[in-house]
């Protein structure tokens with residue numbers, strides 16, 4: 288690597304679970320060093336929200352303004368540079384990324400297209416739901432894949448709830464996708480309606496229906512079967528209609544059409560099924576990508592066709608040695624890969640050897656709002672495959688978020704943020720009412 292004269296440039300594209308952790312930790316690690324690498328974080332958004340909590344932002348059971356971290360403030364605090372905008376292309380021979388132009392909401396051009404040079408590039412641009420080309424989804428369905436999408440859905444939910452109350456109308460919500468995202472959103476919406484009842488709308492629940500549609504034979508296919516069946520029973524007890532084996536063939540303005548000829552009426556539709564990388568990854572200057580637009584990486588997390596480019600988190604695809612399938616797109620994988628790069632990148636810059644990335648499956652958790660939570664322990668440790676639920680699972684879910692905050696903000700600041708959240712939960716309404 289040519290780093291003799293200039294400071295090496297590390298560009299991280301995507302400030303989510305993985306990217307923000309790498310930028311913040313390495314920024315602090317090298318802060319104050321004269322020959323420290325320049326770390327630049329590029330993100331299309333201006334603030335970070337931990338993605339596994341987007342369903343609570345979408346339902347309004349958490350306030351987005353209290354949970355987001357603005358990149359500019361984080362960059363100053365952790366010692367990296369934030370560059371706003373969306374990565375849209377790559378020139379590997381010039382070692383430059385291409386940034387799309389940025390426009391104001393009224394269409395004015397704010398920042399023209401730009402190029403940014405790198406010595407090492409880390410791609411951590413995440414994933415989005417996959418509609419598998421199903422007609423009508425783009426036109427009629429909300430997604431909750433990003434901070435902005437979750438906030439837009441929440442604005443719509445609040446408008447519709449108000450209409451229900453004032454005009455004595457109905458709100459029929461249908462969610463496609465019985466994975467963790469769909470399951471967690473459905474439970475959170477019940478919690479929203481229940482909390483709203485406490486603010487002067489006692490019979491609101493009778494105006495609202497929630498249907499969860501899953502194409503496969505059971506919810507939460509990635510979890511053990513006993514968790515799937517217990518989750519379904521708990522959701523049904525909360526009043527949610529769960530339909531498994533329901534293959535959606537089209538979305539229309541007033542509901543979903545099913546492959547078996549059936550129909551589910553809905554006035555608010557959410558698509559939370561499937562996972563794929565952003566489309567531009569499939570044509571990124573010859574980098575190898577899967578059918579789902581994920582970049583294929585080696586055990587060192589370097590892309591197969593360019594050792595200067597790393598891909599981590601949901602946008603990467605790594606099949607561990609001896610495994611048949613790639614690692615799943617989860618926050619757990621994203622965090623472990625970030626941790627690996629935090630150790631590996633300084634060694635790469637010093638020309639020292641690096642070990643391969645090794646994934647430790649610590650299990651999985653799903654949270655049903657304040658009602659319940661389920662967990663299963665992974666292949667690592669003594670209790671492989673053991674499942675648990677209730678307070679312990681809820682606390683474990685909370686700890687995932689709190690440890691993410693501690694990693695990006697530092698132990699004490701992360702602890703203070705937790706304290707502020709606890710105080711706010713006593714002082715403020717439990718749902719967004721603005």
Ligand SMILES: Cc1cc2nc3c(=O)[nH]c(=O)nc-3n(C[C@H](O)[C@H](O)[C@H](O)COP(=O)(O)OP(=O)(O)OC[C@H]3O[C@@H](n4cnc5c(N)ncnc54)[C@H](O)[C@@H]3O)c2cc1C
Nearest residue numbers: 301303304305331338339373374413600601616617618619
């Ligand atoms: C509702 C919900 C609940 C979930 N619950 C869990 C859970 O309980 N446990 C679990 O392990 N996983 C969960 N997940 C999955 C988990 O959130 C993801 O696996 C994880 O966020 C992946 O991290 P990442 O860093 O790869 O991507 P992300 O965290 O999605 O970050 C991607 C970043 O890239 C930015 N970006 C995207 N495109 C561009 C571009 N072109 N240019 C610049 N920046 C770009 C985005 O703005 C974002 O900041 C959940 C997901 C959802 C949606």
